[in-house]
Amino acid sequence: MTAPAVKPSVLVVDDETGILETLRILLKNEGFTPHVALGGRQGLDQIAALAPDIVITDVRMPSVTGLEILSAARAKDPDLPVILMTAQADLRSAIQAVNEGAYYYIQKPFVNGDIVAILRRAAEHRQLRVENRSLRQEISRRDRNSASQPVGRSKAWLSVLRLAETVAPTESTVLIQGESGTGKEVIARYIHQLSARASGAFLSINCGALPESLLESELFGHVKGSFTGAMKDKSGLFTAAGGGTFFLDEIGETTPSTQVKLLRVLQQREVIPVGGTEAVPIDTRLLAATNRDLEEEMKRAAFRSDLFYRLNVFALHLPPLRARRDDIPLLIDAFLHRAAQQRQTEPKRLTEAALDAMQSYAWPGNVRELENALERAVILSEGETIDIGTLPERITERRAEPLVTSQVTAANPTLDVIERAYIMWVLQSEGGNKTRAAEVLGIDPSTLYRKLSRYGVAE
Numbered sequence: 001m002t003a004p005a006v007k008p009s010v011l012v013v014d015d016e017t018g019i020l021e022t023l024r025i026l027l028k029n030e031g032f033t034p035h036v037a038l039g040g041r042q043g044l045d046q047i048a049a050l051a052p053d054i055v056i057t058d059v060r061m062p063s064v065t066g067l068e069i070l071s072a073a074r075a076k077d078p079d080l081p082v083i084l085m086t087a088q089a090d091l092r093s094a095i096q097a098v099n100e101g102a103y104y105y106i107q108k109p110f111v112n113g114d115i116v117a118i119l120r121r122a123a124e125h126r127q128l129r130v131e132n133r134s135l136r137q138e139i140s141r142r143d144r145n146s147a148s149q150p151v152g153r154s155k156a157w158l159s160v161l162r163l164a165e166t167v168a169p170t171e172s173t174v175l176i177q178g179e180s181g182t183g184k185e186v187i188a189r190y191i192h193q194l195s196a197r198a199s200g201a202f203l204s205i206n207c208g209a210l211p212e213s214l215l216e217s218e219l220f221g222h223v224k225g226s227f228t229g230a231m232k233d234k235s236g237l238f239t240a241a242g243g244g245t246f247f248l249d250e251i252g253e254t255t256p257s258t259q260v261k262l263l264r265v266l267q268q269r270e271v272i273p274v275g276g277t278e279a280v281p282i283d284t285r286l287l288a289a290t291n292r293d294l295e296e297e298m299k300r301a302a303f304r305s306d307l308f309y310r311l312n313v314f315a316l317h318l319p320p321l322r323a324r325r326d327d328i329p330l331l332i333d334a335f336l337h338r339a340a341q342q343r344q345t346e347p348k349r350l351t352e353a354a355l356d357a358m359q360s361y362a363w364p365g366n367v368r369e370l371e372n373a374l375e376r377a378v379i380l381s382e383g384e385t386i387d388i389g390t391l392p393e394r395i396t397e398r399r400a401e402p403l404v405t406s407q408v409t410a411a412n413p414t415l416d417v418i419e420r421a422y423i424m425w426v427l428q429s430e431g432g433n434k435t436r437a438a439e440v441l442g443i444d445p446s447t448l449y450r451k452l453s454r455y456g457v458a459e
């Protein structure tokens, strides 16, 4: 899952050139990027200048000691692992140092294999801490997005909202499926807001963003010492979301081992922290989402069917944006108003050509793609109006060439070609009656007129 870190950089601090040289060669051979500092003073300078991934330092040095190196390193970066090398006589201060946050101490003289093993673990530990940090950022980023209310009045979207409103006040687990960018998280928050748990927390995690071990410790918590870096007991997100709602995003990305544990949580309503034995009861409403087809995944045995049925107590399928084109103008309007609010200006407007292009584009990335396209256009257009030139090219490519059947029978017709052929077919089978055709297609007559005129179909 996580790419192995580029060669972790290790700063070696010692006042004996022999040791520096030995370690430099050893570390280089073992896939690290070594830096050496002769004595504590140089060590301090290099910690500041190099920002190494790991520091390994002698304890007893004249002028600046290993303990001072330790505290300087921790002041600069609390996630920076520091390993102390000590002679027998300094054992007490080394143990003391570990209590103060040193990662490890190793006795001189050391066996090469030992020091390499410790450095590898330190590098892994470092990696986990850095990922943890980005996880925290991810969580707060999501919090900032909490304001977005579901926009849309198309039939397809309203029926999703009605279902969401029906299930919201219950305690039922809900599985939200839909293509990427269709609003799964928007709906999850909507359900939370309309539930009895609305005043509680809404926490979420992206199951695809973390390696298994880190994901499990975030979900279930862990007990002190259960893995390198687990300095104390920590409760998981299931517990942290107590009284509220927990949203498991991208649940299709979980491994079989995590799936078994999730199943247990759903059945027993309790979690067992990583490395622990005692179950902790939870009081959390669970919502889950995925853009994978879980039924397909079950057939391939990539997703446990017992977990699927536990999650799928209530199923919501979000329509892709191309199946609810009537919502496009509303979404555009909402996003332009939001942009205006953020910039404290009047909302910009789309030219007819720009609106047209957006109405007929296939939106494979759904609402998110539309939101991003508008954000970009707002920035690029200088005046009050947004013209076609500020939209991404894929959206504005001309598609007005006359429809020929060969395009449809081509190996990979674009959605647009298929849409056009489908519309013409419906229109024909409705005897050319546009109002009836629009009804069959589930779109506004005005939308149909616009499309037809773009296809060059005479009134």
Ligand SMILES: Nc1ncnc2c1ncn2[C@@H]1O[C@H](COP(=O)(O)OP(=O)(O)OP(=O)(O)O)[C@@H](O)[C@H]1O
Pocket (backbone or CB within 6 Å): 148, 149, 150, 151, 152, 178, 179, 180, 181, 182, 183, 184, 185, 186, 187, 291, 367, 368, 371
């Ligand atoms: N109906 C909607 N009304 C307003 N904004 C929406 C709507 N649907 C989606 N959005 C916006 O589009 C973006 C994508 O929505 P969201 O994150 O909920 O999609 P998703 O289905 O979870 O996508 P992914 O599978 O890529 O995670 C968000 O910025 C969200 O605010």
Ligand SMILES: [Mg+2]
Pocket (backbone or CB within 6 Å): 184, 185, 249
């Ligand atoms: Mg999402």
